[in-house]
Amino acid sequence: MEPLKIGLLGWGTVGCGVIKILAENRELIKNRLGVDIVLKRVADIDLERERPVEVGRDVLTTNVDDVLENPEIDIVVELIGGIEPAMSFIKKALEHGKHVVTANKALLAQHGNELFEFARRKERIIAYEASVAGGIPFIKSLREGLAANRITTVFGILNGTANFILTRMKESGLSFHEALKEAQDRGYAEADPTLDIEGIDTAHKLAITSAIAFNTPIAFDKIYVEGISALDPLDIQFGGEFGYSLKLLAIGRATEEGLELRVHPTFIPSDHVLAGVRGAYNAVHIHGDAVGHVMLYGLGAGMMPTGSAVVADIMDLARDILNGVHVRLPYLGSYELKQLPVKPMEKVITTYYFRFSAVDQPGVLSKISGILGKNNISIAAVIQKGRRVGGAVPIVMLTHEALEESVQKALDEIDKLDVVKAKTQIIRIENLSTDRK
Amino acid sequence: MEPLKIGLLGWGTVGCGVIKILAENRELIKNRLGVDIVLKRVADIDLERERPVEVGRDVLTTNVDDVLENPEIDIVVELIGGIEPAMSFIKKALEHGKHVVTANKALLAQHGNELFEFARRKERIIAYEASVAGGIPFIKSLREGLAANRITTVFGILNGTANFILTRMKESGLSFHEALKEAQDRGYAEADPTLDIEGIDTAHKLAITSAIAFNTPIAFDKIYVEGISALDPLDIQFGGEFGYSLKLLAIGRATEEGLELRVHPTFIPSDHVLAGVRGAYNAVHIHGDAVGHVMLYGLGAGMMPTGSAVVADIMDLARDILNGVHVRLPYLGSYELKQLPVKPMEKVITTYYFRFSAVDQPGVLSKISGILGKNNISIAAVIQKGRRVGGAVPIVMLTHEALEESVQKALDEIDKLDVVKAKTQIIRIENLSTDRK
Numbered sequence: 001m002e003p004l005k006i007g008l009l010g011w012g013t014v015g016c017g018v019i020k021i022l023a024e025n026r027e028l029i030k031n032r033l034g035v036d037i038v039l040k041r042v043a044d045i046d047l048e049r050e051r052p053v054e055v056g057r058d059v060l061t062t063n064v065d066d067v068l069e070n071p072e073i074d075i076v077v078e079l080i081g082g083i084e085p086a087m088s089f090i091k092k093a094l095e096h097g098k099h100v101v102t103a104n105k106a107l108l109a110q111h112g113n114e115l116f117e118f119a120r121r122k123e124r125i126i127a128y129e130a131s132v133a134g135g136i137p138f139i140k141s142l143r144e145g146l147a148a149n150r151i152t153t154v155f156g157i158l159n160g161t162a163n164f165i166l167t168r169m170k171e172s173g174l175s176f177h178e179a180l181k182e183a184q185d186r187g188y189a190e191a192d193p194t195l196d197i198e199g200i201d202t203a204h205k206l207a208i209t210s211a212i213a214f215n216t217p218i219a220f221d222k223i224y225v226e227g228i229s230a231l232d233p234l235d236i237q238f239g240g241e242f243g244y245s246l247k248l249l250a251i252g253r254a255t256e257e258g259l260e261l262r263v264h265p266t267f268i269p270s271d272h273v274l275a276g277v278r279g280a281y282n283a284v285h286i287h288g289d290a291v292g293h294v295m296l297y298g299l300g301a302g303m304m305p306t307g308s309a310v311v312a313d314i315m316d317l318a319r320d321i322l323n324g325v326h327v328r329l330p331y332l333g334s335y336e337l338k339q340l341p342v343k344p345m346e347k348v349i350t351t352y353y354f355r356f357s358a359v360d361q362p363g364v365l366s367k368i369s370g371i372l373g374k375n376n377i378s379i380a381a382v383i384q385k386g387r388r389v390g391g392a393v394p395i396v397m398l399t400h401e402a403l404e405e406s407v408q409k410a411l412d413e414i415d416k417l418d419v420v421k422a423k424t425q426i427i428r429i430e431n432l433s434t435d436r437k
Numbered sequence: 438m439e440p441l442k443i444g445l446l447g448w449g450t451v452g453c454g455v456i457k458i459l460a461e462n463r464e465l466i467k468n469r470l471g472v473d474i475v476l477k478r479v480a481d482i483d484l485e486r487e488r489p490v491e492v493g494r495d496v497l498t499t500n501v502d503d504v505l506e507n508p509e510i511d512i513v514v515e516l517i518g519g520i521e522p523a524m525s526f527i528k529k530a531l532e533h534g535k536h537v538v539t540a541n542k543a544l545l546a547q548h549g550n551e552l553f554e555f556a557r558r559k560e561r562i563i564a565y566e567a568s569v570a571g572g573i574p575f576i577k578s579l580r581e582g583l584a585a586n587r588i589t590t591v592f593g594i595l596n597g598t599a600n601f602i603l604t605r606m607k608e609s610g611l612s613f614h615e616a617l618k619e620a621q622d623r624g625y626a627e628a629d630p631t632l633d634i635e636g637i638d639t640a641h642k643l644a645i646t647s648a649i650a651f652n653t654p655i656a657f658d659k660i661y662v663e664g665i666s667a668l669d670p671l672d673i674q675f676g677g678e679f680g681y682s683l684k685l686l687a688i689g690r691a692t693e694e695g696l697e698l699r700v701h702p703t704f705i706p707s708d709h710v711l712a713g714v715r716g717a718y719n720a721v722h723i724h725g726d727a728v729g730h731v732m733l734y735g736l737g738a739g740m741m742p743t744g745s746a747v748v749a750d751i752m753d754l755a756r757d758i759l760n761g762v763h764v765r766l767p768y769l770g771s772y773e774l775k776q777l778p779v780k781p782m783e784k785v786i787t788t789y790y791f792r793f794s795a796v797d798q799p800g801v802l803s804k805i806s807g808i809l810g811k812n813n814i815s816i817a818a819v820i821q822k823g824r825r826v827g828g829a830v831p832i833v834m835l836t837h838e839a840l841e842e843s844v845q846k847a848l849d850e851i852d853k854l855d856v857v858k859a860k861t862q863i864i865r866i867e868n869l870s871t872d873r874k
Contacts, residue, residue, distance in 0.1 A: 020727075025585060031771045033584075215465070215468065290742065295732075295733070299729050336468055
C-alpha cells in the first residue's frame with residue numbers, strides 16, 4: 001500500500017520527538033497500521049539551530065507552502081504553538097484538503113470553535129490529543145472510551161511545571177521562587193513561566209476538556225483562573241496537618257445552575273489518588289454516571305510524551321484515510337453542542353482554608369468569627385499556630401460550605417481590622433471523598 | 438438515519454447495566470454518534486428472575502437464534518461469560534455477519550487467538566474493552582492511544598475482589614478469611630471466589646493485555662499464577678515497615694530473554710501511585726518508550742462500569758458500520774503477531790521478602806544465611822521480630838536480586854532445618870521507582 005505522507009510545521013522540541021518516534025518505531029507503527037508513514041517535509045524558519053535529531057536536507061524547508069500546498073502530503077502536523085501564524089497555517093492546510101494534527105492548546109482554547117467549524121465545512125479532521133495532558137491518551141478516553149457516560153465532574157492536574165513547583169515546596173519546604181528557579185534549571189519551566197504558574201495553560205486545557213465532557217462549545221473566557229505564584233510553603237504545611245495536599249487544580253463540574261469552570265490552588269484530601277501525583281506528572285480524574293471515578297495519569301509535557309500523542313493522532317488519521325472516512329468523530333465529541341451557562345465565581349459554593357495574620361491578644365478571634373458569622377460562613381476548625389503575645393501569629397481556619405461572594409466580602413472586612421496585620425491567605429478546598437469503594 | 442440495532446445475550450448484571458445506560462443516556466449517545474441505538478432483542482434462558490431493570494416482553498426471548506439469526510440486528514453483545522455456549526454463539530453471530538462485543542475475558546484468554554482468526558476471515562469485529570479493567574478505557578488506550586510506543590512493562594491491579602481483600606487485611610488487620618467473608622457480604626466476591634482470589638481472573642486479563650502490549654499471540658497457559666489465599670496480615674504489616682504495600686500484581690515485561698508474564702502477590706513501594714489503589718479499584722501502569730509511565734485507574738467490575746465499556750464498544754462499532762468500515766483495527770493491535778518466548782518462572786530474577794519461622798537461639802541466622810549464600814542469594818536487610826528464647830519467632834529478610842530457581846532451592850533446604858518451624862513465607866518485590874520525575 002502507498003505510504004502516508006506527513007508534513008511537519010515546527011522543528012522544535014515536540015517536532016523532534018515526533019521525528020524520533022516515526023524513525024525509531026517505524027516497523028512497529030507499520031505493523032499496527034498496515035501502512036508505512038513517511039515524513040515528507042519539515043518546515044521551520046530556523047534550520048541552523050542545533051537539534052537532538054537529524055533531518056535530511058531534502059526534507060527540510062523554510063517555506064511553509066512546501067508543506068501546506070504539497071499535493072503529496074496527507075496530514076499536516078502543526079507544532080509551532082501560539083495563535084498566529086499557526087491558525088492561518090492550519091486553515092490553509094485544511095483548504096488544501098489536508099487533515100491536521102495539533103498540540104496547540106492556546107489556539108484551540110481561544111479559537112477552537114471557529115477552527116472546528118472551518119474544518120467541518122472542509123470535511124477534514126483536526127486531531128488534538130497532544131493538546132491536553134501530553135502523552136496521556138485522555139482526549140481519546142473522554143471522547144470515545146467514556147462516550148456512554150454523562151460526565152459530572154472533571155478534576156485535572158494539567159500543568160507539570162506547576163505541579164513540580166508545588167511538590168518541591170511541599171517536600172522540601174522551598175519558597176515558590178526557589179522552587180521555580182529549580183524548575184527552570186531543570187528545564188521544566190521556561191524563562192517566562194507566566195502561562196504555567198499563573199494557571200493560564202491549565203485553563204487552556206480545561207477549556208478543551210470541559211467542552212468535550214459537557215457537550216458545550218469551548219468557553220475559555222468564562223474560566224476563573226488563579227495561579228500559584230502567591231503561595232507560601234507555610235500553607236502547604238498547615239493544610240497537610242489537616243490532611244490536605246495542595247494542587248493547582250482544573251475543576252469542571254456540571255451543576256443545576258450551570259457549569260463550574262475554575263483553575264486555582266486547591267486543597268484535596270491527602271489520601272485521594274490525585275494527591276499522589278508528584279513532580280512533573282499530570283492526571284485527570286473524571287466522574288461519569290455509568291463508569292464512576294476514573295483517573296488517567298502520566299507525563300503531560302516533553303519531547304517524547306507529547307510526541308507519543310501526536311503520532312497516535314497521525315495513526316488514527318491514517319486509519320481514517322485508508323478507510324475513506326472523512327470525519328469519524330465530531331470534533332468536540334458531540335454533533336450538537338449546547339451553550340451552557342457558566343456559574344460566575346461569586347456564586348460558587350465550596351469550603352475554604354483561611355490563614356489570618358492576627359495579633360495574639362484576647363478578643364481577636366471573636367472579631368474575626370463575628371464577621372464570618374454575619375456573612376453566613378460557619379467555622380469547621382480553627383487553630384492558632386504558636387504564641388507571640390502582642391505580635392502577629394497565623395490563625396488557620398477551615399470553613400463549612402460557603403458562598404464565594406460572602407467569603408470575599410467577609411475577608412475584605414476582616415483584612416481592614418487593626419488586629420489583622422497582612423492580607424488573609426485563602427485556599428479553596430475540594431473534599432474529594434469519592435474513591436472509597 | 439436508520440437506528441442501529443443491538444441484540445444482547447445474557448440478561449445478567451452487566452446486561453442490566455448496558456440496558457440502563459442505553460435507556461438513560463439515549464439522547465446523549467445519539468448526539469455523540471449521530472444515530473440512535475435500539476435494543477432489539479435480549480436473550481436469556483431465565484426470563485422470570487427478578488432484575489434491577491425492566492425489558493419489554495417483545496424484546497425478551499429464550500431463543501438465542503432470535504438474536505443470532507435476526508437479520509435486523511447489527512451488533513451482538515455477548516454477556517453470558519464462560520467458554521461454552523458463549524464461544525459457539527459468538528461464532529454463529531459472526532457467521533451471520535454481525536459484529537460482536539464481549540466482556541468475556543476467560544474466553545478470550547483461552548480461545549482468543551482462534552476467535553480473532555475466525556472473525557478476521559468473516560471480516561467482522563470482536564470488540565472487548567470490557568474484558569480488561571472494566572470501565573477503564575484501557576484496551577482503547579493501549580491499542581490506539583499508545584500505539585506509537587514500544588511497550589516495555591505492564592503492571593496491573595486487575596481484580597477488584599482481590600484488591601478489596603488486601604486493602605481490608607492491611608487497613609484493619611483482618612485475616613484473609615475474614616476479609617473474604619466481608620467481600621462476599623458486600624457482593625464484591627462470589628460464593629465460589631476461586632477465579633478472583635487464586636489470580637486466575639487476573640491472569641486472563643494479563644493474557645489479553647500482554648498480547649496487545651507486546652505484539653504477540655495470547656499466551657494464557659504460559660502465565661505463572663499465584664493467588665492471595667495463603668497470605669497472612671503479618672506480612673502486610675512487616676512489609677509496610679520496610680516501605681512496601683502488597684498487591685496482587687499482573688506483571689508483563691519484555692526482556693532480552695523473552696517475556697515475563699506472572700501474577701502473584703507483590704510488594705511495591707508504598708509511595709508509588711499503584712500503592713494508592715484501594716478497595717475494589719483497578720489500575721494499569723504501563724511504560725512505553727516514548728510516553729514513559731502512564732497509569733489508568735477506575736472500577737474494574739460491576740454493572741455500570743462494565744456497562745460503560747460495553748456501550749463504548751457498541752458506539753465504536755456503530756461508527757464503523759455507519760462509515761462502511763469492516764475492521765478498523767487489527768484485533769490485538771498489530772497485523773503480524775510474533776510468537777515470543779515466555780521466560781519460565783525459574784529463570785525470573787527479582788528481589789524477595791522472606792519470613793522465616795525460626796527458633797530463637799544462637800546460630801540460626803548463620804545457618805539460614807549460609808544456605809542463601811551458597812545459592813547466590815545476597816541479603817539486603819534482616820530483622821528478627823520480637824524475642825522468644827527457645828520458641829519460634831518471625832525473621833524477616835529482604836534480598837538483593839536473585840534467581841527464582843535458586844530461591845526455591847534454598848528455601849527447600851531451609852524449610853528442612855530443625856530450627857525452622859513452619860514453611861517460609863515468600864513474597865516477591867517489584868522495586869518500581871520510576872515516577873520520580
